[in-house]
Amino acid sequence: MNDRPLLDASDITVSYRHEGRWLTAVRAAGFSLSANEVLGFAGESGSGKSTLVGQTLGYRHPNARIDSGRLLFRGRDVLGMDERDLRQLRGNRIALVPQNPTTSLSPGMRAGAQIAEVLTAHDFDGGRVALRDRLAELFRLTGLDGVEGMARRYPHQLSGGQQQRLMIAMALACRPDVVVLDEPTTGLDTTTQKQVLDLLRRLKTTTRMSMLYVTHDLAVLSEIADRVGIMYAGQVVEIAPADVLYSAPRHPYTIGLLGSRPLPGAPAGGRSEPLRGLLRRDQLPPGCPFQPRCAFSAPSCRDTPQALVEFAPGHAVACQRHELVAARTSAPRVAVAPKPTDREAAAPLLELDGVSLGYRGGGFLARPRPVVRDISLAIRAGETLALVGESGSGKSTVARGISGLLSPLAGRIRYSGTPLAPLLRQRALAACRDIQYVFQNPDASLNPRMRVGRILEQPLEVFFRDDAATRRRKITAALESVQLDSTYASRYPDQLSGGERQRVAIARAMIVEPALFLCDEVLSALDVSVQAHIVELLDQLKRSRRIAMLFISHDLAVVRVLADRVAVLFHGMLVEEGPAAEVFAPPYHPYTLSLFNAVPGSKAVTLRAPPATTPPPEVEIDGGCTFAARCPVRIGPLCNTKAPPPRRTLNGSTIHCHHELGALATIGGTAGQIMEQGRA
């Protein structure tokens, strides 16, 4: 065993040409990777992390130029290699798992053929039998061997998680030394993400490969990385062993990033300061790039370039004031006062009573298949109800039903005591005004050909009879309420950042003074640091205007910050509902528990959902529990045939399960205690 690292990069600078000018994307960055090590890189989008690790594959964009640097793989410089040598290297010794499997897999090629192509392209010489054996081995390694007829399936016949496993299998095909993973779980929901991370961890021990893992999500890295590097504006600003970085971060940016995303283990009330501002590449000072956003900066930071200095073994930071930063942040954080609980008595603002929803599919006379079945929910004025569950569980469908876009198949929706017409057409204008929808993707929810001012003016024209001056005043006020100044009114959506666009979308909903917000995954299209701002904004609006919210999210960490009550959906069935504190504490519904365990960063795994290869329950459920097929504590045929009874806990939450509450309390014991500690 020699001590030389597998990969050794130093002083890498890469620029991109943009409108005739060269912009530096990576600035004098370096790292090293040893055998069987997982090195993670995190940072906001545009921080240059993908560009940096892309260099290990000799990635050369026609618009990019390598200004300096050296990247040694087993002593050979990758940056100087010609195309032929690179082809020998790529896929063979260093392999890539890209972000989006749906676009990376060839849609017209069967799974087996895609992997075989990788092997034959790299001179696999063993004949057909050996090829088939290798395929079977790869499927076994990646947990795909349980999927029926896997090799003959087309990508569209696989789930998102299976597609990503297939990409991993392709990367492993030639037994590479290093696998580069570029946001491999970003497009997946939390449960699937957890399974992919488990797989990668297992592969690390079985295949002894090294990994370079790029993501914007520090929580994901905490699950898998041995060492973590933080990038900002093209520079590596801090690099340290994972446990050190999470427990004792030194760079102000790392501290801000960790504060931006509430980790499951962190206290729920005492949120640390999220990051200020945005990364503006056009306004980088000559010195430390983070200086404009830094809470700890001194005047000299602006002009003094900060080099990465190793101050403790394995822990390097590019900040001249890191000792002072460490001293100041170790002070205990102030906890926020508990949320008011005087809402219990108030009459519900919105009530769903046995509502089923579905889409008409297939033929003209086909009966609509219910996506959501027999759901009863209530939201009080000023209260936030979070609707959680994995993708496909019917969360958005519920919001569509409430908004009137989708007429319920059964059940009733009542709004402040009076029944709400099932279809938009039959609803009163006032009801439409009271219930406002905010969508996931601000790019799609703002008309690109309309100025912000006009976008905000439209709802006013419909719902109010204001004169022009009042309208202008309201638009300014609405923009200010989402922390944008009035000059934004004259801009087009494409002149705004993603976070600003989502603010405008929220302002458009705010401007009509609604009583209820339907927030459909409003954060998932945004960058982590931007997410923190939007969460803060929603929290503020909720407190100052007493707006009730249906907050749809798959992100439990955010739900804990915002929600008063939580409802958990699984495949259209409500499995648990109650005050947030109760849902986050035992007794748990088995599905709720598996959701918590899937949150990256939570180490409390006492019970596992069956391995990922289990297909989603497409079996016909005869009125039974939809979770039965995946439930680790299934009782028996009873679960498949009989609807689970609602069981009320003492603290006002309801769990739908055939198990007694006492039994449920014990299965989630350990995990529950840890979540408890988090809240205390």
Next chain:
Amino acid sequence: MRWWRAWWSTPATFRIGTAIIAVFVAMAAIGTYVLPYDPAQIGTGKPLEGPSLSHLFGTDQLGRDVFSRSVAAARVDVLVSFLGAAGGLVAGAFLGLFSGFIRGPIDEILQRLNEALISIPFLILGLLLLTVLGPYFRGEPIAVVFVLTLIYLPRVARMARSAAIEIAARDFVTIARLRKQRPFTIIWRELAPNAAGVLLVEFAIRAGYAPILVGTLGFLGFGVKPPTPEWGLMISSNRNLMVVAPHTVLGPGLMLTLFVIGLNLFTEGLARLVGRSARTGAA
């Protein structure tokens, strides 16, 4: 200054096409005032005289100056082509956006009618319409405009409908629906501006074919009435002399070809320009 720079940053095909079109528009507007001869005047020179300095394109059977007639013909051809394409665009865009936005049974019916219209070869449709319109309208430029509009309507409508379906699925349209805005308000404010790029290119393509169609109708004797100078008509009436005096056909043919080339260059450049701005997001 900014306009000047923006102009030079457009694709070359767009600039050349625009220049050619500009020349033809100028011909249509002021051609008759600056011409060396009155296009209708008989005996400006000897009949069937070849090209010379005094008669650039020579003279026809009646001694009329072919150059003057070819330039004067731009008035009818350019105007009729643009109006016809514009008519087809406006009517087609309206029907297509409406149909694609409301969907359901009305959309189905409109689409079947549309397909029926498209399935008739356009020349036959044109001749049929002109026959039905009767002798009173036939020969008037407005009749040709009408025919062009009806030929282009279903083709534009189809394009507009598919654009509308794509845009109507976006969230900002859903938001407008949730405001209970009237369908026509939504179509006008949310759909039309976003379909404008596609429709503009569609218009340019149609306008590029229009002169050929006008010429064809004229050639077949279903266009404008004989004394009016029109390219297709001029080619038609001189086709017997093609061997003896090719210049009588070449003159109008050259004009027609040049105009169509100009329009096509313009369209290609425009498509690239619109595509580019859609990608970079510049309005």
